[in-house]
Amino acid sequence: MSQVKARNIAELYKEAAERFGNSPAFCTRDSKKVFQPVTFGEVYEMGLNLATGLIDLGVQQREHVGLLADNRLEWIVTDCAIQCAGAADVPRGTDVTEQDITYIIPHSDAKVVFVEHKAMLDTLQKCKSQLPNVKHIIMMDKETRPGGDILHMYDLMEKGKQLRANGDRRAEERMAAIQPDDLFTLIYTSGTTGAPKGVMLMHRNMISQVKNLPLEVGGKDRALSILPIWHVFERVFEMLAISTGMPTYYSNIRNIRDDMAIIRPTFMASAPRLWENVYLGIKKKVESGSAVLRGLFAAAYFCARMVKGSWRFLTFKQLDMEGRNPIASLFRAIFSIVLIVLFLLPYLLLDFIVLRKLRGATGGSLRGSVSGGGALPFHVDEFFNNIGIPVLEGYGMTETSPVLAVRTYKKLVIGSVGPIYPETEMRLIDLSTGNAIYPPQRGKKGEIHVKGPQVMKGYYKNPEATDKVLKDGWMNTGDLGVITFNNTVKIVGRSKETVVLLGGENVEPVPIENKLLQSPLVEHCMVVGQDKKYLTALIVPSPDAMKEYGATHEEIARSKEALEMMREEAKTLISGQSGFKSFERVIDVRLLPKPFEVGDELTNLFKVKRHLVTDKYSDLIESMYD
Structure with missing residues (x-):
């Protein structure tokens, strides 16, 4: 700090x-x-x-x-x-x-x-x-x-x-x-419906963020800046650099590969898309290499997984959603020690021969990078942490300046966004009862509400919007989370309607869904895409309009011809000609075998329970992103 x-x-x-x-x-x-x-x-x-x-x-x-x-x-x-x-x-x-x-x-x-x-x-x-x-x-x-x-x-x-x-x-x-309560910046959030909202962040908000960032950096470090500086996520790290004497080098996506080699950064703020691109680049390079190179990489990464995974278990840094069984943990600990003994020497040798060169893709000196603005895919997260590039995923929003939780080197639990930020209170609220789940219960999902010195004053000249998210100093993030048994935060979805894509674009799904519902082929639908590269949709087909493909929802959902017809319908309806932006287009769809019903997928007011539908059809959703 x-x-x-x-x-x-x-x-x-x-x-x-x-x-x-x-x-x-x-x-x-x-x-x-x-x-x-x-x-x-x-x-x-x-x-x-x-x-x-x-x-x-x-x-x-x-x-x-x-x-x-x-x-x-x-x-x-x-x-x-x-x-x-x-x-x-x-x-x-x-x-x-x-x-x-x-x-x-x-x-x-x-x-x-x-x-x-x-x-x-x-x-x-x-x-x-x-x-x-x-x-x-x-x-x-x-x-x-x-x-x-x-x-x-x-x-x-x-x-x-x-x-x-x-x-x-x-x-x-x-x-x-x-004064600490004077306005420092007025950042307008981007959305796809209604007017942008001006987030009022005060001097005390940003100062609290800089004071509490759990990163040991200074004049001997080198920061690479590639994210938009006006985004509050990048800005807090600019302020961190100023407060610690760390030099910052301004780069961009076009020059990032060359600049990493020239600057050899030790720290950078980043976004999931950057790490996905680097991961795919490494994967492509390995796959196009010789059989010897592919074999060496496979062996090196396997040894790294064995050693790093075992060490994470022994040091209580493996994601724990249910709590450890003492007897099972004892056997797992013994097994982990055996794996480390077996694979440590091969790992050290192959790390020097293979993985060290992979780390060179980021300049070879990167001690850490905080990734924010969207969820880091688990396989990408695990890959970089296994090869020796610590990615410290964080969580927050513009309205909270932005950090609410962030991993630290001492609390690097892959699959989580780290412990709750210093000076920050967090509650998880049960959506069905309105009662607090956490504290004290861990391992149970609830809507995240936060209170702390980083929470905004409100939306500029918009008290109605402010009152919807702020009550008695508590900010309703609209995100669903779990406090793990590692005492870290895991984000598991959204309770609010806004979908945030992997690239950080905020999408309001309702206008897209309303457009889809104009089709006689569509009975119900729900747009998805939280933390993904693009939008997709779950669609309940209309048996009356699609009876040539089956007599029931289930029969229609099994029809490949019906699926292709619905894809074309979505493509036609959600287009630039209809006034939709490129990132609002529905790239793929899946047909559901049963209609949405009140008491299950729908509320009494016939609104879709997005978190429930997301959980219920999670496998179907993932099939659109494979």
């Missing part, structure tokens, strides 16, 4: 400048593609100068400032400046749609908007007639000078520098006035 004394993020930047002033802070590629470092002292100085320029421009304390940009040095400098000016940022990436711009910028009351480059400026200007509140647009890219009424951050920075040289200390005065 980092030794943070700062009460707010502006002080965090200042503290870093005082402690690590001349050490490299952020490294970006120059025009020759060479990484150039900027020190912690320089970041803070540029931030103060730009903050002074913003204050002189008229930015007020607690004002909201738009920030439409991706990972780059200017992003972190601008963030520092906004914080030092006592304001709050409203961040979004350059892939933001015009529809989102015309909602988010006016709704957030942003009068000043930073844009990364010419393309982002052009998109913003297309929406200008719908942004009456915007007074100033500021270009961030150093080489782009659009002129006219478009300001440039480096000009504002220079003006602030001159003002400070003449004794202007308004930025320091603003910093001193920042």
Whole structure:
């Protein structure tokens, strides 16, 4: 855990400048593609100068400032400046749609908007007639000078520098006035129905996250940044780097393979999709190799599984959902010791010959990576931890800044998201009774409710939405979880309707289901895809419309022709022409042998019990992702 004394993020930047002033802070590629470092002292100085320029421009304390940009040095400098000016940022990436711009910028009351480059400026200007509140647009890219009424951050920075040289200390005065309960950032969550919701995160939220991250990192480490910096998951690790003096290298998906070899990172925040891609790349390389290579890899991985799996059992790090039987555990412990004795030497030899080279795919120095934003597939999780790349899966949401649970090196239980985060209370609520299951019961599934210093203040200008998820400080996550007998958290599904895909896209299934229900072929349906790459659907076919394939639901469900017909129907209905986004399309379907019934799959109000249907047809669902 980092030794943070700062009460707010502006002080965090200042503290870093005082402690690590001349050490490299952020490294970006120059025009020759060479990484150039900027020190912690320089970041803070540029931030103060730009903050002074913003204050002189008229930015007020607690004002909201738009920030439409991706990972780059200017992003972190601008963030520092906004914080030092006592304001709050409203961040979004350059892939933001015009529809989102015309909602988010006016709704957030942003009068000043930073844009990364010419393309982002052009998109913003297309929406200008719908942004009456915007007074100033500021270009961030150093080489782009659009002129006219478009300001440039480096000009504002220079003006602030001159003002400070003449004794202007308004930025320091603003910093001193920042309270822990002041707004730090306003992040709009993306959804597929209704307007985006602005999550209000305060300075105390982010400071609590940075203080409690159970990671031992510092100036000798190297962090690789590839996730969108405006996402709160990546952002908390940027703040961790600032608080510990760890240098951060900005990369992207296009350059990640080369950058891993050049930088040899020791730490990185990541997403499940990254590890899936690396896993598939390794698998493809091995399968295309010689018979000798395939044999060596198979032997190396088998030995690694025997040794690592046995050691996890002996050290109580094997996922335990039911509690250990003392007698069975004794025999298993003896067997585990025998396996370690038998396979340790072959493992060490083959690790040196084979697995060490696989670790080289991440630069060879990676001590750990926290994966978040979706569930890590078990086979991928097990693979990397077995070959010696510790993946510390975490769990959280934007509304909780985001971390609620995260694995640690001491509590690395594959299949779980680690222990509950420090200073965080967690309850598991029985959906049928509304009573708390945990505490004290472990091993039983319930809806996750949390309370802690990381929980948001609420949704901006949306008390109705806030009241739906926050009650007496307790946040209803909408996720279903279990507290294991390892005292870790395992996420097992969703109680709310929103589906979060593996890539982090939030999908509201109801509009998709309503569209499918317009078909005479469909009697009932449920869209699935939580933590998967794409959406699929379970469909109860209509016997009247599909009687040529059978007289009953069961007969129709067995028909290959009926299944193919339903696939084509789903493909036609859920398309771009119908207004659906690419990630909302239903890639595959399965036909169910019986209709949904009240008291079973349906509530008394005829709503689908999603968690129950997911459990009941889990094998059928998995068959669509094999």
